[in-house]
Amino acid sequence: MPTLRLAIVGAGPAGIYAADILLREAHGYDVSIDLFEQLPAPYGLVRYGVAPDHPRIKGIINALRDVLDRGVVRLFGNVRFGEDITLDDLKQHYNAVVFSTGAIKDADLDIPGVDLEGSYGAADFVSWFDGHPDVPRTWPLDAESVAVIGNGNVALDVSRILAKHADDLLPTEIPDNVYQGLKTSPVTDVHVFGRRGPAQVKFTPLELRELGELRDVDMIVYDEDFDHDEASLTAIQTNKQVMVMNRVLNQWREREVGQASRRLHLHFYAKPLELVADERGHVAAIRYERTRPDGQGGVEGTGEVREVAVQAAYRAVGYFGSPLPGVPFDERQGVIPNREGQVLSEDGHRLPGVYATGWIKRGPVGLIGHTKSDAMETVQHIVNDQASWWTPEDPSEEAVPNLLRERGVAFTDLDGWHNLDAHELALGEAAGRERIKVVPRDEMIDVSLGRTTASTS
Structure with missing residues (x-):
């Protein structure tokens, strides 16, 4: 053979x-x-x-x-x-x-200001909150108002983690350093910007629904974004996923808001133009152009430019x-x-x-x-x-x-992974959680090879 x-x-x-x-x-x-x-x-x-x-x-x-x-x-x-x-x-x-x-890696976003202090790639942030061993252990979470650019699932993941209260992540395998970082975040508002309409988003229904289940977070959508053109109405009527997401978004339009300590805003028909700097060279606002349906399933600019004050921005426009x-x-x-x-x-x-x-x-x-x-x-x-x-x-x-x-x-080998897997589960059990992920590479290796006991930091 x-x-x-x-x-x-x-x-x-x-x-x-x-x-x-x-x-x-x-x-x-x-x-x-x-x-x-x-x-x-x-x-x-x-x-x-x-x-x-x-x-x-x-x-x-x-x-x-x-x-x-x-x-x-x-x-x-x-x-x-x-x-x-x-x-x-x-x-x-x-x-x-x-x-x-x-x-x-994050795909590039070619707009002025993308390299300012306070402008981040979603992929780097995801690696941080997932405990990737090759990224810094801390993350600058000092913004009260944050922009997330993108209308896909990664944009929703980033937005959800930013808006969610850290204690609500404790049942997960979130590393302790990530929990401690999110716990001190002063965030009150997360703004998600997408250049197309709500019937053209790249979310999945599950991801979208999860946003509405966040504790003490108001979902803010804007009525002006739901004046659907014929192409959008056709998509809603013929695509089950789009139909479900349209139903969820419309339910949010009917919700009472104003009591939660945090807000997650969905801005559709919003094409990012620029990240605006303050005198320190730090992100101070996002400037965007209002778009509208072009009658062929796409969008075109209206010339109307708006600005939202933010102190941080995350680009979630794809991986590379x-x-x-x-x-x-x-x-x-x-x-x-x-x-x-x-x-x-x-x-x-x-x-x-x-x-x-x-x-x-x-x-x-x-x-x-x-x-x-x-x-x-x-x-x-x-x-x-x-x-x-x-x-x-x-x-x-x-x-x-x-x-x-x-x-x-x-x-490391498969036996080493079994060692690390069992160790993380044991760390979680001791803390009343399912798992606590070991983050530092050297500690992962030591546990895998049976050389030492790792910390959770």
Whole structure:
């Protein structure tokens, strides 16, 4: 039986789904898969990109855990591609590699003032409140009024975490340093700006409904945004999700407001023009143009410019991929150039043995579950491309761990993740919570390797 030795770089949902599908689809092959992850823990976006108060989405981890716990796939955590292991190394030990490194940077927002003090990327904020080990431990939460730019789920996550009372996050796995930071936030108003109308938003109904369930937070919507054009009415009548969200928004219009200590404002038909600076070079306001439907499903400017005083602004306009050493990269799209997952060189030719899946393949669109069909497409090409696989000099199981040890890499494995997982659950149980996430990278490694006991800070 022919052997397929596969390396997957990135142990988030995309990489684990690809491993699972390959194990089921590669009939007639003796499959061996190694997952490489730059963080000491697996699960990528689910652990570090989903808000902690989303237990339903976090439940995806259970399915991912089942794949890893079969014992067929090996995990090498705390291994940085391009530093600890390179593409040339992988060619020496595997038949092919799949890159599933996702997209973790913020997409650019080209408006004046975006670089002011007090202007932040949503991706960085999400990494902070999710306890990512490679971001600063503190976050400047000193604004009473905040702008969030974007009309997608990330914008709602950021807005919800900013507006929500910190004590209401204690049932989640929120790290202690994040809880302490949010606890001292003086925020009273969060303003969400989107250039299109309420029938064109990119939210999901679940995300939207959750906003209305926040304790001691008034939902503020504006009647002027609900003068629907024909295209919007058609969307409301024909799309179930849009219909549900329209119903939720209209219910909020009928609510009594004014008693809550915090307010979350949704501004539709509001195209951000500029972040205005104060004399210190700090965000002092957001200036936007009022838009209107253009009759073709889009919007056009009205020329009416408005301004809202804020002391901080978060851009939540999308994510962007990062280049990998020695791997082609499309700087404009933020992806690895590919054809159905087969990676292409700069001149458009296929690179044998090199594949991509997930957001680094198709861009940061779609929900986590969409990566399954994406991985299936890539896996089918891997299986069919046997003639162009690499021929490794040393495909033995011990070659890679020996190489990492020689280079002094403190890599973690599946047993190490089980150690860390159990430790975080124990920390949570002691505090009457489900889990408390360990944040510092060195402490994650020490717990994984059984070298010490971690703190929760």
